[in-house]
Amino acid sequence: xxxxxxxxxxxxxxxxxxxxxxxxxxxxxxxxxxxxxxxxxxxxxxxxxxxxxxxxxxxxxxxxxxxxxxxxxxxxxxxxxxxxxxxxxxxxxxxxxxxxxxxxxxxxxxxxxxxxxxxxxxxxxxxxxxxxxxxxxxxxxxxxxxxxx
Amino acid sequence: xxxxxxxxxxxxxxxxxxxxxxxxxxxxxxxxxxxxxxxxxxxxxxxxxxxxxxxxxxxxxxxxxxxxxxxxxxxxxxxxxxxxxxxxxxxxxxxxxxxxxxxxxxxxxxxxxxxxxx
Numbered sequence: 285x286x287x288x289x290x291x292x293x294x295x296x297x298x299x300x301x302x303x304x305x306x307x308x309x310x311x312x313x314x315x316x317x318x319x320x321x322x323x324x325x326x327x328x329x330x331x332x333x334x335x336x337x338x339x340x341x342x343x344x345x346x347x348x349x350x351x352x353x354x355x356x357x358x359x360x361x362x363x364x365x366x367x368x369x370x371x372x373x374x375x376x377x378x379x380x381x382x383x384x385x386x387x388x389x390x391x392x393x394x395x396x397x398x399x400x401x402x403x404x405x406x407x408x409x410x411x412x413x414x415x416x417x418x419x420x421x422x423x424x425x426x427x428x429x430x431x432x433x
Numbered sequence: 434x435x436x437x438x439x440x441x442x443x444x445x446x447x448x449x450x451x452x453x454x455x456x457x458x459x460x461x462x463x464x465x466x467x468x469x470x471x472x473x474x475x476x477x478x479x480x481x482x483x484x485x486x487x488x489x490x491x492x493x494x495x496x497x498x499x500x501x502x503x504x505x506x507x508x509x510x511x512x513x514x515x516x517x518x519x520x521x522x523x524x525x526x527x528x529x530x531x532x533x534x535x536x537x538x539x540x541x542x543x544x545x546x547x548x549x550x551x
Contacts, residue, residue, distance in 0.1 A: 297463030
């Protein structure tokens, strides 16, 4: 276990939350995009997070030893992937639109602005929590250094 | 009595335990949105208490980071962000208290050695 583990772990949390905020921003920006790269309406993107094991040798060894008890040496979090949300597209009645079909409906992305905004709030609060954890580790470290005076 | 007595060793072991707990809590907070994640915890106090009663030296003591089985909340993880934040604050203060005590004891030794306390 290293001295700066806690700061590194909080850092992985910051990175993960930032990616989530980026993806939410992308979803919001494309809330009205009827033609994505494949010509279809934009599909909502979602981030999948996964737990990260310790990357250094000592941590990996300790995880292997305690594998039976299911304990993993703390290593933080990482983005496992960004996946498309398979919720069907919304159908909006807008006969004047050039995208409208024979019945006057336009296929719009499966994005709800309200969902995206609440996600954004939760992501920014998780980010704050990671910052607080990092600050606490830093002040603990500073008080240890104070012993050397 | 030696210069580094058992109380000092206990304080140092408690500082190590508190640091390890800090790492575990930070990991829980970082994984607050990871589906299927189970929170981790470090309980070093009971191990230290055992050491005091059995007279075992706490100097090289290792503490276990354990996974706590918790029911998954609506977001799919067992982490309660409020509880973890409270524990984070508490652990930070605990650690500060420990360093203050260690510092005060160092000052006593220092003044016994004839140096001015810092």
